[in-house]
Amino acid sequence: MSTPAHGFSLTLDDILHQYGSAIAVDHVTLEIGAGELVSLLGPSGCGKTTLLRIIGGFLQQTSGRVIVGGRPIDDLPPNKRGVGIVFQNYALFPHMSVAENIAYGLAARGADRSAQKKQVGEMLELVQLSHLAERLPKQLSGGQQQRVALARALAVEPRLLLLDEPFAALDKSLRLDMQIEIKRIQRQSGTTCIMVTHDQEEALSMSDRVAVLSRGRLEQFGTPTAVYDRPETLFVNQFVGTANQLQGTLESTSAEACSVRLPGGRILQCAPPHEALPGGSDVIACVRPESLRIGSDADGIAATVELGLPLGATIVHEVLTDDGLRIKTSEPRLPGLEPRAPGSRITVSPLAASAIRVFPVPA
Amino acid sequence: MRTFTPVTVYGLRFTTPLAAFFVLFFLAPLLLLLFISLHNDTALTEFGFSQYTKFFTEGFALPILADTLWLGVQVTLLSLVLGYALAWAFVRSRPSVQTVLIMIIVMPLLTSVVVRTFAWIVILGRQGILNTVLMNWEWIETPARLLYTRSGLVVALANVQLPLMVLPLITALQRIEPNLEDASSILGASAWRTFFKVTLPLTLPGVVAGCLLTFAASITAFISQSLIGGGQMLFMPMYIYQQASTLQNWPYAAAISLVFLVAVMGCVSVFNILGRLSKGYATT
Numbered sequence: 208m209s210t211p212a213h214g215f216s217l218t219l220d221d222i223l224h225q226y227g228s229a230i231a232v233d234h235v236t237l238e239i240g241a242g243e244l245v246s247l248l249g250p251s252g253c254g255k256t257t258l259l260r261i262i263g264g265f266l267q268q269t270s271g272r273v274i275v276g277g278r279p280i281d282d283l284p285p286n287k288r289g290v291g292i293v294f295q296n297y298a299l300f301p302h303m304s305v306a307e308n309i310a311y312g313l314a315a316r317g318a319d320r321s322a323q324k325k326q327v328g329e330m331l332e333l334v335q336l337s338h339l340a341e342r343l344p345k346q347l348s349g350g351q352q353q354r355v356a357l358a359r360a361l362a363v364e365p366r367l368l369l370l371d372e373p374f375a376a377l378d379k380s381l382r383l384d385m386q387i388e389i390k391r392i393q394r395q396s397g398t399t400c401i402m403v404t405h406d407q408e409e410a411l412s413m414s415d416r417v418a419v420l421s422r423g424r425l426e427q428f429g430t431p432t433a434v435y436d437r438p439e440t441l442f443v444n445q446f447v448g449t450a451n452q453l454q455g456t457l458e459s460t461s462a463e464a465c466s467v468r469l470p471g472g473r474i475l476q477c478a479p480p481h482e483a484l485p486g487g488s489d490v491i492a493c494v495r496p497e498s499l500r501i502g503s504d505a506d507g508i509a510a511t512v513e514l515g516l517p518l519g520a521t522i523v524h525e526v527l528t529d530d531g532l533r534i535k536t537s538e539p540r541l542p543g544l545e546p547r548a549p550g551s552r553i554t555v556s557p558l559a560a561s562a563i564r565v566f567p568v569p570a
Numbered sequence: 571m572r573t574f575t576p577v578t579v580y581g582l583r584f585t586t587p588l589a590a591f592f593v594l595f596f597l598a599p600l601l602l603l604l605f606i607s608l609h610n611d612t613a614l615t616e617f618g619f620s621q622y623t624k625f626f627t628e629g630f631a632l633p634i635l636a637d638t639l640w641l642g643v644q645v646t647l648l649s650l651v652l653g654y655a656l657a658w659a660f661v662r663s664r665p666s667v668q669t670v671l672i673m674i675i676v677m678p679l680l681t682s683v684v685v686r687t688f689a690w691i692v693i694l695g696r697q698g699i700l701n702t703v704l705m706n707w708e709w710i711e712t713p714a715r716l717l718y719t720r721s722g723l724v725v726a727l728a729n730v731q732l733p734l735m736v737l738p739l740i741t742a743l744q745r746i747e748p749n750l751e752d753a754s755s756i757l758g759a760s761a762w763r764t765f766f767k768v769t770l771p772l773t774l775p776g777v778v779a780g781c782l783l784t785f786a787a788s789i790t791a792f793i794s795q796s797l798i799g800g801g802q803m804l805f806m807p808m809y810i811y812q813q814a815s816t817l818q819n820w821p822y823a824a825a826i827s828l829v830f831l832v833a834v835m836g837c838v839s840v841f842n843i844l845g846r847l848s849k850g851y852a853t854t
C-alpha cells in the first residue's frame with residue numbers, strides 16, 4: 208500500500224438482533240479503537256456471524272446502532288459501507304483470475320485501469336502472490352486462496368476489515384503461518400480488524416482485545432491477558448482455557464482475597480470475586496490446571512494420581528483428592544521428568560491465591 | 571498373480587440392449603429416410619438428388635426453414651427472460667413459497683400439450699380472457715387479434731416450454747455460493763453489477779442448457795404451432811407433414827426432414843460449444 212491507510216473506530220451501540228422471537232445478539236455494546244485487532248470469541252451459535260453480518264449491512268439489527276468513524280452507518284447498504292470482509296470460505300469469484308478478483312472492488316468503484324493495475328500489483332506483493340496473478344482460485348491451495356481473499360478485501364482500503372473464522376479451513380501448520388501473516392499485514396496497513404473465531408488460542412494469540420460472547424451476550428471485553436488471567440464470569444473461565452471447578456461456600460471476603468470452604472472442610476484462599484457476593488453463598492472456585500503444582504508439601508491437598516499423560520510440552524495429571532474431588536493439573540515438561548505412576552500418593556497445591564477465581568453458582 | 575479389474579469399469583456388453591434399441595428405432599428409420607430422400611420420383615424408382623436441389627433452389631422451402639429457426643430463437647429469448655426472473659424468484663423464496671412455485675413451474679409438464687395449447691386459445695381468442703379484460707378496462711374498443719398471430723404464438727410457445735428453461739436455471743442458481751453475491755456487494759458493487767458480473771456468468775451453463783432444450787422443443791412443437799398458428803403460418807414440422815400425408819410426396823418429405831435435422835443439429839452444436847466454454851465458470 209502506498210500510504211498506510213488508517214482504520215476507523217467502530218462502536219456497536221446496544222445491538223439487539225432477533226430472528227423471529229429468538230434472540231441471537233443480546234444488547235451488545237463494544238467500543239473498538241482505530242487500528243485495533245479485536246476478536247469476537249464464542250462457541251458456535253453464540254451470534255458471532257450474526258453480529259458480523261449486521262456490521263457488513265447484510266442484516267438489519269432489531270435495535271441499536273453501528274457507528275464507524277463516529278458516523279452511524281445503519282442506513283447504508285453493504286456496497287456503501289466501506290467495510291471489507293474475508294468470508295469463512297473465502298468466497299472468491301471462481302470465474303475470475305486472482306488479479307481480477309483483487310481488482311473487482313476497484314472496478315466497482317470506478318477506478319481506471321492503470322490505477323487498478325497498480326493497486327493489484329501492490330496487493331499481490333503484500334500477500335506475496337505476484338507469481339500467481341493469472342491463476343483461477345480453484346488452482347490455488349487453501350492458504351493461497353485465503354491470501355487472495357485478504358488482498359481483495361484490502362485492495363479497496365476498507366475502513367474496517369471483518370474476518371469470519373479465517374483459519375477454520377486451514378490445517379494446523381499453515382494456520383500459524385497465516386496468523387502471523389495476517390497480523391503483519393494488519394499492522395502494516397493499520398486497518399481496524401474484527402476477527403470472528405471459536406478458537407480461543409487463535410483469539411488470545413492474535414488480538415489486541417478479545418470480546419467473549421455467550422448466547423448472544425457479551426461476557427467480557429478485554430486484553431488477552433485480562434480475559435485469561437482475570438475472567439469475569441464462569442463462562443469465560445471455562446471457555447477460555449480450561450479450569451477445574453470446585454463447589455464451595457464463601458466464608459469471607461476482603462479487598463485482596465476471599466476464602467472458600469470446600470465440602471471436605473478445607474479452606475481455600477482465592478482472588479476476590481468480580482461481583483460482590485454475600486458471605487455464606489454457594490460459589491464455584493475455578494483453578495486452571497497450570498496453576499496447580501504436584502508435590503509433597505504437607506499443607507497441600509492430599510490426593511492419589513489416577514492418570515498421567517505426557518502431552519508434548521506439558522505433562523497433565525488427573526488426580527483424585529481424599530475429599531473425592533477429581534482435579535486436572537498441568538506442568539511444564541522438564542528434561543527427565545516423567546508422568547507419575549497411577550496410584551502414587553501426592554499433594555496438590557495452588558501456585559497463588561490470585562490464580563483461583565470465584566464465581567456465584569449459575570442459577 | 572491375480573489382476574483386479576476396477577469395480578467402476580464395465581464391459582461394453584452391458585450397453586448391448588440400449589445399442590440394439592437405438593439401431594432398431596433410430597438409426598434404421600434414419601437410414602430409411604435417407605434412402606427414400608435420394609429418389610427423384612414418388613414411386614421410388616429413380617435415384618437422384620433432385621429433392622435436395624428442389625429444396626435449395628425453389629425458393630419456397632428455404633424461408634420456411636429460416637422462419638422456423640427464427641421462431642425458435644424468439645421463443646428461446648422470451649423464455650430466457652421470463653424463466654430467469656421466475657428461477658430467481660424461486661431461489662430467493664421461503665421454503666413454503668418454493669413448494670407452491672415448483673408446483674406451478676412443473677404443472678405444464680404434467681398436463682398434455684393439447685390441453686395447454688387450448689388454454690392459450692381460450693386466453694388469446696377474440697372473445698378470450700385477455701380481450702375481455704382489456705375491453706372491460708376500456709383499454710381497447712374492438713377485440714385485438716391475438717390468436718393466429720406470430721406474437722401470440724411466441725408467447726404461447728414460451729409458456730408451454732417454460733419448465734424446460736426454468737428447471738436448469740434453478741439448478742444453476744442454487745449451485746451459486748450465496749456468499750459470492752455478498753462478497754460482490756461488500757466490495758462496492760451495485761445489485762446490477764453483481765448480477766451481470768457474478769450471478770449471470772456463474773449460471774451460464776444453466777442458461778445454455780435451458781436455451782438448448784427450449785429451442786429444440788419449440789421449433790418441433792407441431793401441435794402448438796399448428797393450433798395457435800391456425801394454419802396461417804407454416805413451419806417446418808407442418809410442412810413435412812403436408813408433404814408426407816397430404817401430398818404423399820415421401821421423397822421430398824424425407825429430404826426436408828433430413829435438412830431440418832441437420833440444421834437443428836447445427837444449432838445444437840453451437841449451443842454445445844457455448845456450453846463447454848461456459849463450463850470453466852461453473853465450478854466453485
Ligand SMILES: Nc1ncnc2c1ncn2[C@@H]1O[C@H](COP(=O)(O)OP(=O)(O)O)[C@@H](O)[C@H]1O
Pocket residue numbers: 226229230231249250251252253254255256257258
Ligand atoms: N437466518 C436465521 N434464522 C433464524 N435463526 C438464525 C439464523 N441465523 C442464525 N440463527 C440463530 O442465531 C443464533 C446465532 O447464530 P450465528 O450468528 O450464526 O452464530 P455463530 O456464528 O456464533 O455460530 C443461533 O442460535 C442460530 O441458530
Ligand SMILES: [Mg+2]
Pocket residue numbers: 252255256
Ligand atoms: Mg458462524
